[in-house]
Amino acid sequence: MHRELLLLGLLRQQDMHGYQLNEFIDQALSACSDLKRPTAYFLLDKMAAAGWIKEKRADTSKRPVRRVFTLTAAGEAAFQRLLRENLSAWLPATFPGDMGLAFADALPSTEAAALLTERRTALRAALEAMQKVPDHGGTLQWVIEHQARHLAAELDWLDSRLAALQAHPTTGKPWRPSTSKA
Amino acid sequence: MHRELLLLGLLRQQDMHGYQLNEFIDQALSACSDLKRPTAYFLLDKMAAAGWIKEKRADTSKRPVRRVFTLTAAGEAAFQRLLRENLSAWLPATFPGDMGLAFADALPSTEAAALLTERRTALRAALEAMQKVPDHGGTLQWVIEHQARHLAAELDWLDSRLAALQAHPTTGKPWRPSTSKA
């Protein structure tokens, strides 16, 4: 649903064609969405069929004939609905890196520490990259701040883990999946 | 990849059949994975075909004939590889709730505040639910702590946003997607 919200939100502010949308998402919104080109075209077609947006073919002087999309009244209504839905709900983030953590005690703690240090390096790089994203103002900036907070929390957590690993290296005694009945 | 890691990790500690795996994941690991039943069966078949696990049909006294899975040497190697891969990399979390934030300035700030307050309530509920998850010990506990930290950071951030919204209610001037060329 949040992909539709993204496209509607952009088109609401300004008529755009597909290529333009993709470019902007890639550049300015890479932190906040990973929408791919074919997916965007697919969704645009779908929303056009649903009557949320309408397209007009423009600029015959330009070759592949740009399809410029405009929000309809129905599209504006859908945007309002999706926006409220998204803002009011809390959707938990998923951390793919957690799976490794759960089984980290399968390794000697020195090796776990070494691997997590690698992870820390990658994390720092991501943090620095984020600080170079240009400010687009408005609540778009909220997203950047939001992510920055989480990255900071992540770094904190990693450091505390690493410190604990070095303070008292555990001897790798893994937990066991204790189901109620053996 | 992290789904395979999960199944391998569990089977490494103890032979189990599909139903058992699903049950455990649902109960103890709901915070850390959303692996569904049919997906688990599918992956088990795939990993059996790849030679990572082997099944033995057990307990003829019980009806649907349990398929008990055991890790092979190749499976152990795969587990080691996947674990190291996962621990050493940093995979960014995705926040589906961010999309609404980006367009929050489409609403009057009082309404945005009201909606975010709803979100806050849901978040608090999630936090309390997490504190009731039983302790399974080992680094499985790391996952719980990790998520708890992020939930706390999220709550912090939400509160700071809400405070800011109430301090100086903005007048809804949305940002615009400024591509380099108009």
Place this chain on the structure above:
DNA sequence: TTTTCCATGTAACTCGTTACATGATTTC
């Protein structure tokens, strides 16, 4: 005896991605 639990599976579908294909236009 009827319901619930155990334990399996499969078919159809959605969503999203990768990779490929086209063709004109500006730039070197």
Place this chain on the structure above:
DNA sequence: GAAATCATGTAACGAGTTACATGGAAAA
């Protein structure tokens, strides 16, 4: 004239989910 850019699309695939189907055993 070759290469990069603009702008579109499509085909094929993969992963994952929903919903459905089966049947015996234990419990009510």
